[in-house]
Amino acid sequence: MKNLRDFTYEELLEEVRELGEKPYRAEQIYGWVYRKCAASIDSMTDVSKALRERLKESYTIEGPNVLEVKTSFDGTKKFLSELSDGSRIESVLIPEGDRLTLCVSSQAGCALGCRFCMTGLSGFTRNLTLSELNGQVFAAKGLLGEGEAITNIVLMGMGEPLNNYDNVLRFVSILTDGKGFGFSHNKVTVSTAGLVPGIRRLGAEANINLAVSLNATTDEVRDRIMPINKKYPLDELLDALRGYPHNGKKHVTIEYVMLANVNDSVEDARRLARLLRGIPCKINLIPFNPFPGSRYQAPDNQRVSTFSKVLQDSGYFAIVRASKGADIQAACGQLKGRYEELEAGEEGAG
Numbered sequence: 001m002k003n004l005r006d007f008t009y010e011e012l013l014e015e016v017r018e019l020g021e022k023p024y025r026a027e028q029i030y031g032w033v034y035r036k037c038a039a040s041i042d043s044m045t046d047v048s049k050a051l052r053e054r055l056k057e058s059y060t061i062e063g064p065n066v067l068e069v070k071t072s073f074d075g076t077k078k079f080l081s082e083l084s085d086g087s088r089i090e091s092v093l094i095p096e097g098d099r100l101t102l103c104v105s106s107q108a109g110c111a112l113g114c115r116f117c118m119t120g121l122s123g124f125t126r127n128l129t130l131s132e133l134n135g136q137v138f139a140a141k142g143l144l145g146e147g148e149a150i151t152n153i154v155l156m157g158m159g160e161p162l163n164n165y166d167n168v169l170r171f172v173s174i175l176t177d178g179k180g181f182g183f184s185h186n187k188v189t190v191s192t193a194g195l196v197p198g199i200r201r202l203g204a205e206a207n208i209n210l211a212v213s214l215n216a217t218t219d220e221v222r223d224r225i226m227p228i229n230k231k232y233p234l235d236e237l238l239d240a241l242r243g244y245p246h247n248g249k250k251h252v253t254i255e256y257v258m259l260a261n262v263n264d265s266v267e268d269a270r271r272l273a274r275l276l277r278g279i280p281c282k283i284n285l286i287p288f289n290p291f292p293g294s295r296y297q298a299p300d301n302q303r304v305s306t307f308s309k310v311l312q313d314s315g316y317f318a319i320v321r322a323s324k325g326a327d328i329q330a331a332c333g334q335l336k337g338r339y340e341e342l343e344a345g346e347e348g349a350g
């Protein structure tokens with residue numbers, strides 16, 4: 001069985017052609033799947049009964065199974081989904097003023113092994129398929145209250161999106177397609193640990209926002225906390241950022257996870273200001289979110305505000321990302337970890 005959520009518009013056209021149907025059928029089905037969020041082929045009422053029956057012989061509409069939803073006191077909702085092979089991924093819905101951002105995972109696990117990241121420390125399983133990527137959007141829509149709508153999508157959950165480049169790009173095409181989910185290009189952001197060839201390719205092939213997890217101001221520190229830096233060191237990464245198209249208004253987002261006594265000094269802040277000179281960007285400072293067994297600490301508030309003040313005084317737009325959903329362990333990879341701990345505990349007790 002094939003899943004109708006596993007096709008972009010062009011791919012669906014091809015499927016429909018192979019079935020010997022008229023091209024407008026593809027548009028109809030695509031609209032049902034993505035715009036109207038059809039949960040079954042039977043619900044596609046303006047598709048002829050005969051075609052629906054034919055479709056049902058080879059196609060289904062399916063998404064990952066949501067195992068658990070946690071809601072924080074600040075409104076952040078985090079959900080854990082199980083994929084067909086038993087892998088688990090998580091996604092987070094974050095309300096902020098009049099925005100509602102969905103943070104999507106791109107892989108089960110991550111191969112890049114950043115030392116401060118729970119996902120990175122637990123290893124890589126596999127890339128998510130298109131239906132597993134867009135399944136997170138469908139699942140999130142199911143959690144929305146009356147009158148609520150997702151306004152922004154960030155690929156900033158588990159995994160490295162640029163290591164699942166093809167599926168991520170297919171997903172982006174559906175997200176930004178008026179006949180698909182219909183998000184504006186500037187409401188979609190891909191976050192990367194700094195895969196230079198992927199950044200260049202994305203700049204040439206998609207018209208979306210880029211966020212980069214910089215997290216250090218010297219190769220020595222970055223090599224240590226983000227092993228990918230040995231392959232794509234800072235000067236190459238910054239060069240790729242300089243080349244990222246910004247159409248006059250788009251800014252690259254620089255993410256900087258602050259680790260106490262590792263990358264949080266005033267010298268680091270000054271170096272960061274120097275490194276980013278000439279790159280249109282805004283800077284998100286993210287105090288480290290600890291998890292069981294993590295070896296780092298978050299800097300104290302004073303150090304964080306000194307760091308951000310140095311950047312602001314150098315003319316940058318820098319904000320401290322308040323830790324959203326701290327009470328539900330909303331940092332990268334944490335719900336999955338907690339869930340598995342709980343299951344292990346239950347098995348132990350039983």
Ligand code: SAH
Nearest residue numbers: 117156159160191192193213255288289332
């Ligand atoms: N692989 C991509 C996107 C997923 S990681 C990337 O690295 O950009 C999403 C963000 O979470 C990254 O900016 C990463 O630096 C940050 N992050 C990971 N673990 C964290 C932790 N324990 N505390 C705070 N931020 C963390």
Ligand code: SF4
Nearest residue numbers: 110114117120159193
């Ligand atoms: Fe992977 Fe991003 Fe975590 Fe690094 S921070 S291990 S790239 S998910």
